[in-house]
Amino acid sequence: MPDHPLKPVLLALFVCTLITPLARADAWFEQREKLRTQRAEFIEQLQASRVERAEAANARIMEFLDLIDEKNWKIDERALWGMCAGVFRLDRNHVRDIPRRIDEITEDQAVSGREKPDRAFEAALKQARKDLTEPSYDLLRRAESVGEVQAAVELMREVLCFDPDHKAIRRALGQVKLSDKVMEKINRIDETTTTDNTLEKLLRFDADLYWVSKFEAERMKAGLIWNPDRGWMPAKHADRYDKGFVFSLRRKEWMSLADANSYHSRAGRDWEIRTEHLDVRGSTDLESISQVATQLEMMYDEIFYVYALFFAEGGKYDPLQLALGLVEHPPMKVWVYRDHAEYVNRADAVSWSGGIFRPSNGTCYFYGGPSETMFHEFTHQVLHVMTEKNDAPVWLTEAIAQYTETAVFHEDRMLFRGAAYYGHLPLDELFGLKDGNQWYRHVESDRPSAYAEAGSVATFCMQAQDGRFRADFIDYVRDAYRGKDRNRTVWDYLGLSYEEFRVAYHRWGKDRS
Known part of the structure; x- marks a missing residue:
């Protein structure tokens, strides 16, 4: 029986369907x-x-x-x-x-003074x-x-x-x-004029x-300055704040700090502090809630500085705007309660947690003052607000939050020092934790810590070999969050085989310990 006249064409099409994906992969x-x-x-x-x-x-x-x-x-x-x-x-x-x-x-x-050059x-x-x-x-x-x-x-x-x-x-x-x-x-003083030391x-x-920024300019034109322990306050009344008094916007009167903290500790009377990117509310004392607002704003800036490439999808913002966190969006909501019991009750949180981010309403809940848990959950909040989706494997989502929860202050700036090398959980086991159920089953088991290993891997990708892999890793995080990684792996983005990645990771860890 002679061959069907379309057989060569069908065969060619079949070969093309095999070759095209391979060619695309090679091109990538x-x-x-x-x-x-x-x-x-x-x-x-x-x-x-x-x-x-x-x-x-x-x-x-x-x-x-x-x-x-x-x-x-x-x-x-x-x-x-x-x-x-x-x-x-x-x-x-x-x-x-x-x-x-x-x-x-x-x-x-x-x-000098108002004199012009x-x-x-x-x-x-x-x-x-x-x-x-x-x-x-x-x-x-x-x-x-x-x-x-x-x-x-x-x-x-x-x-x-x-x-x-x-x-x-x-x-x-x-x-x-x-x-x-x-x-x-x-x-506002120019400190270069206050010293003779070169x-x-x-x-x-x-x-x-x-x-x-435009937000800061509006407040400064109104005579307000930011105090890390008191929030926004009138510059002309700074001395009254120094003496332990605050002006309650809710009651529209001056109060002693102790009385103000007592008044605002009740539900329905919570403190409210608006910063450039945050709407911070809660019943904790003014000093703690102001420090939370101060540190989360600083952390916001550092997240954008380090992960600017992550946010750059679509070209909506200039890269420098992204790197400095100068982007416009509705304020991120954060609640800070005075103690753990109130946090569990009012946030409807599980009793073993110290903080939580709820994607359903885009809000973070904490108690007390700044903490590693706060930095961890706030990372989830920032990435969620800016992408409105997360298709990344859970190990990667947690790896980024573990890395950024290591925030420390250095010369009026917040930096991520990175997690310690862990190296106790096999990498193939970590990378297999792709959804929430897998992750939490592992966390509740007696296996080595997936959180610690994830933070360790993220630190390697961000800091090893003087940051050689950083930009490629952030590209991977960006594509994974948006579901555009096409099942490619972190080591694919870094230009390594799995074995090369594993060896480099453990060698870095041993050199670091």
Whole structure:
């Protein structure tokens, strides 16, 4: 019997159905390898260029100082210290004679009070800033293009030292510049002017001193300042707060702190504190609830800084906005109760828990003050609010929360120090915990801790080999949450085989212990 005339066509179609997915898979791995190479090459070039950029900046600033000296202009001292701070960020060894020259010039030529610098100085300053910022700004845009957002943020801070009013960056961040009148109203002080020590001047230079978010600007224009232990308070009444009094918005009167805490400890009279991204309420004392609001806002910023690539899907925000947490959404709701019994009762929580995030209403519930549990659950809340879905395996969801619950304060910033190496639960067993039922059955068993192993794995992916895997890991987290990982594994994203991943993980752990 002769072959059917369509047989060759059907065979070709059958072969194509086999080859096409394979070709797509190969293309995906090739793209990942290309991206890893681009990132590695960029970071290498960035590090190699630091000294060269510092040398060029030093020369340009000295040229500008010579011009100021020659023309005898009335000048803005802060602008000069910002330039010096920019070189200092690049390479401390290249600051050299700049501070001495600034001191020599500013003795007679620095403006004071509401006095304005000479227009000729401002024109020359504009050109000097352009020359100083262009190299770093070009690198910043390259960093964004390859997904090295943390490098982009560091370059942005470098640019803003040289030029705190950089239009493109401030526009991208959506920030508002405070007037001198508002600065005086809230007693916002430039700390570079409060010391004669050169090193302190450079360390204290704050490029963001005059620049804040729209939310902060509204409150500052109203004369309010943030106190980590009292929340928003009128700057003109700071001394009354220092003496132990607070103004109760609910009762519209001044009260002693003890009386206010007693009044607000009852259901229906809870404290309410609104921050840029949070709506924090509860019956705990004002100091604790204010500290919760302060630390969660700081943690919010750090989550966005570290995981900016995670939130970048769709191109809705500029990468710098994402990295600095300058995104708009309804405030995240957080309740903080005065003790565990009230927490269990009012939050309808299980008695063994210390905090909970409920995706059904997008709210976190805690008691007391800041804690690791609070940081853990708040991580779930931020990722849920920003993605509105989570298709990631449970081990990965918990790994991220375990990593971020290690938050610590360092130089007015919150950092994730990372979890300790665990290495007691086989990796294939951890990676097999994909849904909630599997996870909680394991947690309730006498097996080694899945929480500890997950945190350990996340720390390896974020910090091992000077962060070599970080960007690839965040790409994996992003795709897994959105259900776009197509059953590819974490080691696929990192460019490793499973065995290479396992060996590298345990070697990292042994070196770390």
